[in-house]
Amino acid sequence: MSLGIIGSNLWHATSKSLLKTNCLSKDKSVDVVVIGGGYTGVSCALRLAEKGSNVLLLEAEHIGEGGSGRNVGLVNSGLWMEPDKVEKLLGQAAGIKLNHMLARGPEFVFGNIEKYNIDCESTQTGTLHCAHSSKGLENLRERLRQYQLRGLSVDLLSKAETENKLGTPNYKGALHLKEAGTIQPLTYLRGLACAAVSAGASIHQMTPVTAIERNNETWEITTPEHNIKADAVILATNAYHQSLPISAAPIYTPVHYFQTATKPLDEALLKKIIPEQQGCWDTAMVMSSIRRDKAGRLILGAVGSLDMPSGYIHYNWAQQRLKKLYPYIGNVEFEHAWHGRIAYSNDHLPHIVEFGPNAFSIFGYSGRGIAPGTVFGSAAAEYMLSGDLSYLPIKPVRSYTERFTSIKGVFYEFGATAFHGSSRFF
Numbered sequence: 457m458s459l460g461i462i463g464s465n466l467w468h469a470t471s472k473s474l475l476k477t478n479c480l481s482k483d484k485s486v487d488v489v490v491i492g493g494g495y496t497g498v499s500c501a502l503r504l505a506e507k508g509s510n511v512l513l514l515e516a517e518h519i520g521e522g523g524s525g526r527n528v529g530l531v532n533s534g535l536w537m538e539p540d541k542v543e544k545l546l547g548q549a550a551g552i553k554l555n556h557m558l559a560r561g562p563e564f565v566f567g568n569i570e571k572y573n574i575d576c577e578s579t580q581t582g583t584l585h586c587a588h589s590s591k592g593l594e595n596l597r598e599r600l601r602q603y604q605l606r607g608l609s610v611d612l613l614s615k616a617e618t619e620n621k622l623g624t625p626n627y628k629g630a631l632h633l634k635e636a637g638t639i640q641p642l643t644y645l646r647g648l649a650c651a652a653v654s655a656g657a658s659i660h661q662m663t664p665v666t667a668i669e670r671n672n673e674t675w676e677i678t679t680p681e682h683n684i685k686a687d688a689v690i691l692a693t694n695a696y697h698q699s700l701p702i703s704a705a706p707i708y709t710p711v712h713y714f715q716t717a718t719k720p721l722d723e724a725l726l727k728k729i730i731p732e733q734q735g736c737w738d739t740a741m742v743m744s745s746i747r748r749d750k751a752g753r754l755i756l757g758a759v760g761s762l763d764m765p766s767g768y769i770h771y772n773w774a775q776q777r778l779k780k781l782y783p784y785i786g787n788v789e790f791e792h793a794w795h796g797r798i799a800y801s802n803d804h805l806p807h808i809v810e811f812g813p814n815a816f817s818i819f820g821y822s823g824r825g826i827a828p829g830t831v832f833g834s835a836a837a838e839y840m841l842s843g844d845l846s847y848l849p850i851k852p853v854r855s856y857t858e859r860f861t862s863i864k865g866v867f868y869e870f871g872a873t874a875f876h877g878s879s880r881f882f
């Protein structure tokens with residue numbers, strides 16, 4: 457077993473960066489400062505620039521350093537939880553609005569890919585939510601009912617149909633969400649960032665924001681070397697927030713998710729294993745996912761951090777799981793293994809905190825952030841420009857807090873490690 461590959465992120469290895477940015481070289485005054493270069497921040501900057509705003513995006517590391525450069529790449533509609541539950545939690549009107557805006561998320565993402573000509577391995581053959589047990593299948597039947605009620609294009613596949621799509625008899629059935637698909641997540645993000653720069657946004661990488669202050673009706677944003685004055689500020693740092701002590705910093709439970717990728721499989725295997733290239737995930741309590749990339753690598757992921765010592769257990773589980781799902785695959789080693797941090801909120805809903813005049817923090821997508829991040833970022837831009845609250849998918853709050861988030865994070869990791877350590881769950 458080679459653990460030397462841990463930290464090798466496939467998306468970084470296979471994404472061409474066409475993005476050209478320069479260093480922030482002087483103090484500036486702009487309309488809006490966006491902090492954080494993930495889907496939320498970049499989508500916001502893009503929309504603002506297209507509408508003629510003078511917008512500056514500051515990224516502490518590189519574009520895609522956070523969840524947006526590490527995820528599975530499943531472009532799904534809605535949130536993680538069932539739409540009925542969203543309406544129950546938010547109330548009928550607010551829940552319907554959020555469900556409706558996020559139902560159109562994949563259309564928005566694939567529309568961006570087409571509009572900005574982003575070559576990001578996108579597939580639109582749907583995603584498959586796979587039942588790992590009879591109870592899981594029951595949950596999928598209920599989801600089917602709720603999705604159909606809302607007009608989503610979705611089918612419940614039988615066990616045999618699921619086996620045909622995945623190349624493994626391991627699942628009892630699957631929901632086929634036909635409007636969904638997969639992307640190379642980092643390339644999509646970089647493509648959006650290129651579009652933002654073309655539209656006139658300034659993007660500066662390796663530029664952490666260290667302070668935000670309100671002085672004389674202006675926001676003052678501090679980086680290690682410069683000060684920027686702005687009328688508005690968006691904090692889009694989510695689970696990768698750093699260097700900036702501020703009450704509006706994202707509050708969330710950190711949950712890690714790791715992925716391992718094989719070398720490209722040979723043609724005979726590719727004809728059997730997910731031949732239509734749907735992205736797949738399952739109903740298990742400790743969730744796992746499988747998908748392919750364009751080159752034919754099989755990518756297997758699950759909840760857990762690859763940091764040692766539990767990293768060894770997760771990695772070993774992935775190797776055993778691959779053999780259990782695809783016993784005919786032969787002796788295939790992983791070539792990449794990496795993980796990322798998900799910002800889980802207590803209610804599993806995203807949150808917008810309005811921490812001052814024209815100042816917002818957006819976070820907490822709870823593991824479903826490709827389409828939601830793109831939608832929320834763009835919507836925040838529209839709201840900034842118009843002052844019209846109806847653009848926002850959810851109502852902003854003045855402050856947000858959760859308790860015991862670190863302990864809950866340890867609990868999730870402990871549960872995933874115990875699960876992956878048991879051979880019953882290979």
Ligand SMILES: Cc1cc2nc3c(=O)[nH]c(=O)nc-3n(C[C@H](O)[C@H](O)[C@H](O)COP(=O)(O)OP(=O)(O)OC[C@H]3O[C@@H](n4cnc5c(N)ncnc54)[C@H](O)[C@@H]3O)c2cc1C
Binds near residue numbers: 527828
């Ligand atoms: C392993 C994994 C798998 C996932 N799989 C899926 C999936 O298949 N489908 C899906 O829809 N969602 C998925 N998600 C969720 C999704 O990736 C995230 O919700 C989404 O990327 C969040 O985007 P964001 O822009 O809000 O934050 P991020 O992408 O995390 O970006 C935040 C950025 O802010 C920067 N930053 C932090 N502090 C500062 C500072 N002080 N100054 C300047 N910049 C700063 C960080 O460096 C980072 O680049 C997954 C997440 C993970 C981690």
